[in-house]
Amino acid sequence: MHVTVLTPEKTLYEGEATVVSVPGSEGNFTILDRHAPLVSALSEGQVRIKTPDGNSVTYAVERGFVEVLHNKVALLVIPKEEQQSDSDTAADS
């Protein structure tokens, strides 16, 4: 599935992904390929994206929304200050 992570000031991520975990306002949940259309609010927490090559990327967000439609995931987030985007290898995760 295609994933974009947008903030008001820049695009944090744009590309394919196999797994996206998000901090939903009613609890964390994970979006896999071919998820049904969904709109959810996000609370403070970590967004984790697993890329097809096995790496994963993490972003700290303050709040936001996620929309899933036609196998496209759009994350509209306000990044948490000092947002780290450490990417660790598949072995670690």
Added chain:
Amino acid sequence: MANLKEIRERIKSVKSTQQITKAMKMVAAAKLRKVQDRTVQFRPYAMRLRKILRNILHQLEGDVSLELAHRRDVHKAVVVLITSNKGLCGAFNSHIIKKAQALIEERYKELLEDERLYIITIGKKGRDFFRKHYPKARIVDDYIDILEKFDFDVASSLADFLMRRFVDKTIDEVYVVYSEFKNPVVQIPHAEQFLPLSGIAEDEAEAPSTRYLADYIYEPSKEKLLRRLIPTILRNQFYRYLLDTSASEHGARMTAMDNATENANELLGELRIRYNKARQESITREILDIVSGARALEGG
């Protein structure tokens, strides 16, 4: 001869002025580009959120009462006036100020008389004008410099402040006077109602094209989502006001400085012709002197 020197001095001063206007134009162009880049970055984010809002509004059964859209008698009002700190940008500021004057004249005459109209001024030009001409308005200048250097956080904190004051009923209405950026030559001043939220519900709900009608799962409920979305949309709106006005300011300055540079060129052309004429005259006079002197010698 003194004339020649005078003209030379003037050419020099016009030239140095022209260099300044040229430099200012270039600086404004660079700043404009930066703001435009940010606008381009911001657009997809804002548009997606509006799309989500539209979907929810369309699928919502019945009315939801939204605190931020609640219209009531206006006892205290706020006008947020966005102008620039510096001049040299043509009629940019005076257009915005005129718009604000028209708004106050039309809506807030009585509030102004009773000293119940607050003007939050962003930009010194607007503040200075209203301080001088509207002694009864309550001018707030805590945010005076934010247009010079702002990010989304600044815009949202000011928007949040206004929303809080609206919800706790300290203020009953907020208008924002800003300038829409069309292109570097055209900026359109607007006075827009910020709170209570208006319009969005109506124009977003009307005629949603069918591709928006996906059957979404909403989490939490649509109503709760809506309550979280509306403040987000308003923060975005405020950020857009700042982006637009900032782009307008730099565009206006760019155009003004371009005109000034052009005028300096014309002036220089004129001065050069005058200088050459004066020079020619003085040479002719000298030759005449020499020739007539020689004649006098021969004759004698």
